Amino acid sequence: MIWFLEGQSSQRDIILGAREALPADVKIYASHRDDRPEITAGADVSFKEPRGAEERIAWVISTAKAHDIKVVLVGRQGGIFEQARHRFEEAGLVLVTGGMSMRTFDLVDDKSKFTAEAERAGLACVPAITASNAEEMFAAYETLSASGEVCVKPAVGIYGQGFWRFKADADPFRSFADPDARVANFTTYMHAYSAGANPPPMLVMPYMAGNECSVDMVCEAGKVVAFVGRRKTGVHQIFQREGAAVELAIKAAEHFQCDGIVNVQTKDDAEGNPHLLEINPRYSGGVGYTRETGVNLAGFFATRRLGLPEPTTIWRPNVRVKGITVAVVASY
Template sequence: MNNPTNDSLYSAPVAAWLAEGQSSQRDMLESLQALKGKSDEPFDVIASHRHNRPEIFEFADVMYYEPSEAAIENDTQETSETVMPRWQFVLEHAKTNNVKVILTGRNGIDYETHREKFNAAGIRLLTGATSVAALESIDDKFAFMQQCHQHNIPVADAWRFDNTAELEALLAEHGHQPLCVKPVVGIFAQGFWRLDSGKECGEHYDSFEHLYFTEEKKINTAQFVNAYASSQMVHERPIPMLLMPYLSGQEYSIDVVCEYGEVLAAITRHKTGKIQHIGYEHSVMEVVIPLIKAFGCDGIVSVQTKADDDGQHRVLEINSRPSGGIGYTSHSGLDLTQAGFSYWLGLTDKPSLDASIQKITACQVRSIMMSVKIEDAAE
């Protein structure tokens, strides 16, 4: 960067900051670099992470290591330098880098608690919503379901259980239908299982088949109950769970650029085998648009829906952060990362959903494995 002789005539470029995410940080940074390459207005791309992630940082103009939870928890008055909380660390460096917009990634509530400080610094904070209460209701899948019902949004039913007795009572009441279980709070389908009572296949089930074809995520109902009841982990750290009807229809993932509950752009995806089908499914979005409004979603979020036996699309959950597949959207003609950040950085006018839809060309995408060298072997 040139150093102008007259500082009064020089204005440092604005910057966009992507904090540590779950799985899409690298793809989004790459999209921002592509946007930067075709923009008439300069801007910097900043990334941060707790760990050494050179494959992520390679797409950043500036990078920072976020304070880890362990460092913050172990910080004492005896240390020579106090470890800042993550939100404060990011805020202080954002001020010195002329950051205009921050997408918080995986730690949204940490930042959301201090939204007013980011506002005071003139920084557009994107956490997925605009209040801690909204983020907490999104994370808690049981509270999320109840709020959907309050807004008359079609949602997958769920019944919470906190112990074996409650689970057995629910199975006695609802066991006449295909069922599944998942944690009240969780990501990446951790803890999700379809329950196999044998009723779908003539009172026959094969436990080894469940173990062999793990991608089916099926387990015999009695074995699940026994494992749950006998778990030392659950005994020491109770895990609230949900029992739910298993919906048989097509599942969709929807990537959404939104602002204060308004959908600005969105792309729907569904998967058959290894192929992702990218486009804009109006029947799915009829459920998603009021959902985004009801929860006041703000930033780039992802939604999962699934159709029931009658073809009605029902909401499964909102993730208050970009999905791992948001990079796929670039193949459609509408890169959602660029659509959102070009607006928030002031490079373009506010997108409209109708105009965004016109840019989408339906396509099919197959993900491929790639490798990135991160360092030389130790001598």
């Protein structure tokens, strides 16, 4: 038996991929802290999780034991569960958090630590200067803007929240009129950043004009066993299994000792050379797209963790996908 705890909305795709690969007599359990039947409906059994961290951990352990569940995959807040790993092991449960220890989370959650460790390990990454106040922000901008465009993102965060690209000729009002463009005037940004008493630490970086590659992968104790790279091209996504970006992502996941279904993002410079952006020790929002290539990552994860035959892989080249919104019945 296997249990998928609350994750991104792509938790639904993970459940469906696992169901496709697992024998019918293997039950799949799923849970969420909100009422999200459109996500968990594909599981054989679904639960609603408690809110509090301690209550949630205790409840997961007791519920897993009661239902004879063997493997528990954490979709969110892997670091919180990682701290309680010994409790799961004492209960005879296989806990998969995204990392092998707290070292993984300590290094990848804080982007400044991640950048420093990647550089130390010789992994090409987007260079960054950490700014913790307005003076440091301005100094970092002055240093980097001498060589080209500059961008900024929070030292800790997900989903690309807080990312802004600075353009000298940007209309000061543009960031309010068109926030999805993620383009801002630096002077306007600095006014807002300086206004707070305790501004958050930010990473100030050179902006790389190349394409992003998002590599979804299945890792086991720091070893990548299955993977698919995704690139956005306009409204579509295309896929790859080879290339410098994929190779860099795999090296990074193995160096940072990832474990589970994780995501590594890279960004190409103007010459097409990839640089690490970040590691997400959890499955991505777009992981479900990869199944269209013939590689069932969720199926690989579930079968291997349960000691069952892996799903057959037949790579489909030249696939393009586009996400669409559909209506589903959530209740009757």
